[in-house]
Amino acid sequence: MVNGLKLPEQFVERIEGMRAGRIEPVAPRDAATVVVLRDHPEHGLQVFMLRRVSSMAFAPGAYVFPGGSVDPRDGDTDIAWAGPSPAEWGAAFRAGDKLARELVCAAVRETFEESLILLAGPAGTAVVDDTRGDTWEADRQALLARTVSLAEMLNRRGLVLRSDLLRPWAHWITPAIEPKRYDTRFFVAAIPPGQRAGDVSTEADRVTWVRPEDAVRRAQAGEWFLMPPTLATLSELAGYRTVADVLAARREIVTYEPTAEIIDGEPYLVLPPETARHYPRG
Template identity: 60%
Template sequence: MRDVLAGRADPVQPRDAATVLLVRRAGGGLQVYLLRRAPSMRFAPGVYAFPGGSVDPRDRDHRIRWTGPPPREWARALGADEAQARALVCAAVRETFEESGVLLAGPSAAEVVADTRGDDWEEDRRALVDRSLSFAEFLDRRGLVLRADLLRPWSRWITPALEPRRYDTRFFVAVLPSGQQTRDVGGEADLVAWTAPEEAVRGWRAGQMAMLPPTVANLNSLVGYAAPEEVLEAEREITPVQPEFRESAGGITLIVPDGVDYPL
């Protein structure tokens, strides 16, 4: 960190990543899906996060079946070129299925998969996780199209320049499709839960739920929405947020930019 601060080393270039805030209506209010990363994970072990991960180079495959807003529209919303935007949307849908079992895809532009439970679905999910099956092959095998219209852009966070593992992450929101259920699929997470955004923020404040700043800020941005439909209809201006580390007498401190929905 001090080498980068002093200009003796260049920051690591961030990798593109996609994360999805999956929401549902429950008990007359809004809940969001969180998973706790297993202690064995190299990046952010033990912290609560949303489903998501790095873009796979194969997420850029033009053979991926697609319906909804075209990549050029996503490019404008995400601040990316068309190929990059396509990959980010595909990664968002793929990672959500890998980490929660929820699939934002259907047999046609007007349909969505009703249920993804069963040994055959689990076999495909595991093949996606170990990269023996590409997302394009998965959709083609099942005769499905990616439903880009089920996603909305929400925010963008870039890992501080001093970190050795850096990500340029686009956050999306999506509503849990009718009939589908999340499930504990194991692997990267050791605990999963649906919770009200304000409850999760309280858990973080109390020291009961470890989270990185982007997770807390995005949870806080959901507080006040009463229903999933309100979240989808929200107007969001996607401005990159990049916290930074500053050195002081007390050591190195992480600073979140002013104006960000980060509860202090």
Template identity: 55%
Template sequence: MRLPEELTLPDGMIPEETTDPPVTPRDAATVVLLRDGPTGPEAFLQRRVRGMPFAGGMTAFPGGGVDPRDEEASIAWNGPEPEHWARRLGCGTDLARALVCAAVRETFEEAGVLLAGESPDHVVTDTERYDAERHALVSKELSLAGMLRSHGLVLRADLLVPWSNWVTPEMEPRRYDTRFFVTTVPEGQRADARTGEAAEAYWRTPEDALADWRAGHNGLLPPTWVTLSELAEHEDVAGALRAERSIDKVVPKIVRQDGAWRVVLPEPPDRES
């Protein structure tokens, strides 16, 4: 997929001096929450607070870096085992477990959606009773494993679908190796904007979110723009969740062209070779 000519990066986002050697990316997870709307699937988007060290003011999906405690093996787990996720995500088993747990934790911290239940086939419907735990997770006073254990909850890894893998360009001072997941909001739950990292949050169809970008109403980084464009190809949430995708690591480059900073995507791998 080629990025449009209009998709440029703000000058203030690009460092005046690059780091040599490049900074090692931090592992992270991003989750695209989906729901079916009147005209097709809608995605939950957040406009990040301006002044944040990474992607301040940009519109993005919930997500964040892996916490070392996300690797805790004591978490009650339903769905494909970490070995399966390791094969799908192209990483080791411990990291695969941590990425799935980070996806669940960040989704709860930033959007109030909890992918867990009291049994392997159950998902909680009332997440407000876990408000204190949500704040404790944000402040790192509590781990996801500790929260789930204390309430007898099972992590629902089966509700997550891997989507893509993006790595921040080498010239950036803050770099992330981010696995993107998609899921749907469980019945009875509601995504909210009660996070200190977002100035606002809302639902948009991918087409409308891209139209907002073209009109200058939001700022999108390339991974968000590409993900929205891919989701726009699906008629409903079920279709997006069934999509067969290869999770290839995408490492863009940043170049200066025509007086603007542009992102160049690598050529896709040759599947027949």
């Protein structure tokens, strides 16, 4: 029995090419993903998810959390900042101060770009309560076009990035066999009071709030496509009752990087033992 997922047959040639040194793995891009949480009065703990459009080059049709790769301007040092410092985030994620700053800024920026949820406020003890309206949409479009940085947007509005609203959760690296790779740190955060998640991302054709256990069940029934890091994260979150419980959890961040192997002549993505239990065995 194999702890992992069977890959399409075309991966055999790529795996063999990498073994022989004919194919070099692509360097992964640093990225951040945010699991946005809420407490629903009837359904309990829920997470916000997007379904990627089928035309996407990476993970088409997958249900994912908001997130994306780091932009060079995410490292702007003139951003107003409240909460744990880049050094503290670096310690949590085993990253240098510069990368840690970029990851937190990317987490906040990408979440706003893909959902309108903004983890920032007019002070270190306050948060924006509504991001709907034409001026906010103009700012979101400017961020998407990279004509302004997150720091520039927040500074112009007199806002402070609230890094204390985030918590570190996980670290996954896309397998070397993939042509597009990401070195992704996972964060968790509660949706701020008064804010509403919007269906605004052009990279998604559906958004939804869902209980973690329901998302896992749908994936295991073949109804939803979830990538291994997403399924593992949802399976872990299914063990918590409330947002407060999740935010209070103590996490030691372990780096996971699945590997591709040929087993009995067939290609497999071999998952870390701690996460493989979430999938049917091959």
